[in-house]
Amino acid sequence: MFQALMDWMPLFPTLVGLPGWDDQLTDLSPEGEQALRARITSVLEKAETSDEDPVTLEVVRHQGRMIVDKIDARLFEHTVATGTHAPVNGLLLMAPQIDMSKRSGKIARFVDQAAEKVRGSDRRPLRRHLESAATRLEKVLAAPVQQWEGDHSAEIRASVAGFRDVLRSISDGRGDDQPGLCWLPEGERNYANLVRNYTTAAYTPLELHQLGLDLIARLREEYAEIGSRLWGTSDVPEIFRRLRTELLWNNEEEMIASAVEAVARAEAEAPNWFGRMPKVGCQVRLVDEAERKNAAIAYYMDASLDGTRPGTYWLNPLGATERSRTLSEVTAFHEAVPGHHYQLTIAAETDLPDIRKFAFIDAYIEGWGLYTERLADEMGLYSSDEQRLGMLGTDAMRAGRLVVDTGMHALGWTRQQAVDYLRENTVMAVPEIDAEIDRYIEAPGQALSYMVGRLEIQRLRGEAEARLGSRFDIKAFHDLVIASGPVPLSTLGGLVNVWSEAV
Structure with a gap:
């Protein structure tokens, strides 16, 4: 399964330094x-009768079904x-970061294949995406x-042209009135599989939609609490107004300096909360100017396995001010x-099999990322109530994703409805909302993984704390979650239960 997974995305093993795919493209x-x-179907059939480690088999099943469902959904x-x-945009983003020398002769064919998929399809991209991609x-x-x-x-440039x-x-x-999968053939089924x-x-998509609405309502109470403490007002629209107009960056340099300082502070405190430490550090870099319009606001790129390239926190300063x-x-x-x-x-x-180290399981990966935002408050990492409002802001963005992703792809929302919802219920800037909504349109379901994963990790920790009482060790819990590698949430629940019963 790992061989098939890497054949599906062969730039990734080159990025992290796994040999065997340096001359390959999808x-x-x-x-x-x-x-x-x-x-993959053949491997999945073998997995049903395999006596391998059951946790590894659950990861194998998830990865196989994921690729099959994405192929069947014809997302490309x-x-x-x-x-x-x-x-094509993914290739252009990754190419400057990795060694392309052994595969540059295959790029033109890859781009031509992508063009052929789009040319005759009954699944049309949005007009705005056709325009932005062509401009890029x-x-x-x-x-x-x-x-x-x-x-x-x-030949590469001829194919790009x-x-x-x-x-x-x-x-x-x-048009922008039909952005979701529900407007495309087999869209309802494909979206359910992606969810x-x-x-x-x-x-279900409807349950996730309601969950997002409920979370947004509760977050408004937290905004009111911190707003009262910070500014003497509990009026949420007024708090949003001040966040949007008074606490903005003066320039890009301030943005990256703050990020570097926050990472250094977190690295200093982390040994009190984690038993295992990564052997390589994390650098902070700005997204190249040519990539900013199409890149995420922020993202992480894995370190190389040999330690020669550290992990990289890429920060997109688009619309910084x-x-x-x-x-x-x-x-x-x-x-x-x-x-x-x-x-x-x-x-x-770790010594886990490669499929366990490098599996793409967003609910686990992004759930952990969102979990650490609240964990950072426990760790005392936020420098002020202003920054805690930022924690609420990203919480609201992830809760809002539950609403707008399901709204567009399951309930038939227009793009403008999704934009308006985030504008009303988050403090995201207009450029950020536009970039995020376009991302949700082209990656159906991915935005749901963050909050679902965070809530489950918090639930599992709470149950373990209640069960173990004074014997609960936060370092051991975090080490267990991280050192297990990416796993489905139900599998993670089983691992935490076994661990807490053995303590």
Whole structure:
């Protein structure tokens, strides 16, 4: 299964330093996808009668079903613009970060395959995404030749130009009134499968929608409490107004300096909360200017296994002077320390099978990141009530994701309805809301994983604390969760139960 998973996304093993895929790119052809699907189905059949470790088998099953469901949903036919989810844009984002020398001769074929998937599909991208993707490709073509293009620059650029022309030629892209999967063939079924894969839980889209609404309501109470303490007002709209207009960055330099300081403070406190420490550090870097419009606001990139490249917290300063500085510390704790850097680096340093170290299970991975935002408050890492408001702000964003993702993909919301909901119930800046909504449109279900995972980790910790009382060791709990590697939430629950019964 690990071989199949890496064949599905061969840039990742090169990123982390796993040998064997440095000359590979994903085969996007119908024949290639179906051959991979058949391989995975065969492995899943073997897993049903295997006597291997049951936790590992649960991870194998999840990863296999995830890839099969994504192939069946034909997502690449209408995903053209955002981040790493869009094949061509993902390649352009990753190429400068890794060694492309052995695969540069295959890039043109990859881009041509992506163009062919979009060209004749009955699953049309949004018109705005066709336009933004074409504009992005024009910037690539106008830029000087990059080192990663190697000796194949001419053919690569010809294919990129061809893909741009395909995007420009599509006159029947979807409008902003039909952004969700529910408007596409088999959309309801595909979204249900993606919800199951991303959350590893039994929620329906409607249940997740209501959960988000309930969480938003409770967060308004916390806003009122901190607002009263900080500014003497419990009026949430007034608190939002002040957050949007009074606590903004003056420039990009302030933004990155704050992030660096927050990571250093977290690294100093972490030994009091974790028994295991990663062997490599975490650096903070700004997203390259050419990538900012299509990149996430912040993201983490794994360290290399040999330690030569540290983990990297990528910070996107897009619209910096329009964004609240209160989000600085909470985002650093989520993406870097003690969030994804600790989680992914420590798992990679264990003796677990590779499928356990590097599985893509968003409810676990993003659930941990969101869990550490509240954990950071327990650790005393927030420097002020202003920064605690940032913690509430990211909580509201993740709760809002439950509402708008299900709203667009299951309930038929327009893009503007989703934008308006986040504008009313979060303090996100307009550029950030636009970027986030476009991400949710092109990665259906992924945004649901954060809050679902966070709530489950908190629940498991609470049950273990109640069961063990004074014997509960927070360091041991955190080490167990991280050193188990990415697992489905139900599997994590079983591991925590076994651990707490044995203490």
